[in-house]
Amino acid sequence: MKIQPFLAVLPLGLALSACATTSEMAAPPAEAPTARASLAAGDGSARGGATVTEAADGLHVLVKAQGLTPGLHAVHIHTTGTCTGPDFTSAGGHWNPTGRQHGKDNPQGQHMGDMPNMIAGSDGTGEMEYVVPGGKIMTGATPLLDTDGAAIVIHAKADDNMSDPAGNAGSRVACGVLAAG
Numbered sequence: 001m002k003i004q005p006f007l008a009v010l011p012l013g014l015a016l017s018a019c020a021t022t023s024e025m026a027a028p029p030a031e032a033p034t035a036r037a038s039l040a041a042g043d044g045s046a047r048g049g050a051t052v053t054e055a056a057d058g059l060h061v062l063v064k065a066q067g068l069t070p071g072l073h074a075v076h077i078h079t080t081g082t083c084t085g086p087d088f089t090s091a092g093g094h095w096n097p098t099g100r101q102h103g104k105d106n107p108q109g110q111h112m113g114d115m116p117n118m119i120a121g122s123d124g125t126g127e128m129e130y131v132v133p134g135g136k137i138m139t140g141a142t143p144l145l146d147t148d149g150a151a152i153v154i155h156a157k158a159d160d161n162m163s164d165p166a167g168n169a170g171s172r173v174a175c176g177v178l179a180a181g
């Protein structure tokens with residue numbers, strides 16, 4: 001007598017899980033996780049923004065900047081999500097969860113936070129797009145937004161893509177804290 005209700009429940013449970021799987025497959029893909037930052041200079045004036053979107057191949061980073069001196073500027077993901085002006089040393093070093101040295105041209109490189117230089121035009125605006133291979137925003141072994149977060153930093157000079165730990169890129173002229181959403 002006690003076995004009968006149990007047997008009656010089992011097929012129902014299977015039916016429910018089959019239903020859930022079917023609706024999961026039919027539903028559109030979940031919205032990709034994103035993180036955004038508003039960039040500001042040491043005096044608080046706006047310097048543009050950054051968007052990070054998680055995809056199968058890694059983190060797609062798009063930085064759109066304004067108010068820069070024309071020429072090349074290093075752009076990095078720094079390891080701490082704190083932007084205290086005017087020097088922004090609060091953002092720490094480059095995001096480097098894999099313990100590498102700096103620079104794509106460094107045999108011991110590179111940091112996950114290393115990205116290509118941005119070219120600012122004569123109007124002071126510039127764009128930089130890059131994919132951080134294997135990066136995740138909130139999940140995995142090396143989440144971008146770990147307990148102390150992360151920041152996007154633009155430097156006064158170009159990154160030489162080699163010198164450890166920071167590419168000889170000079171002072172930090174803009175910073176933005178990355179936040180999910």
Ligand SMILES: [Cu+2]
Pocket residue numbers: 074075076077078094153154155166169
């Ligand atoms: Cu930097």
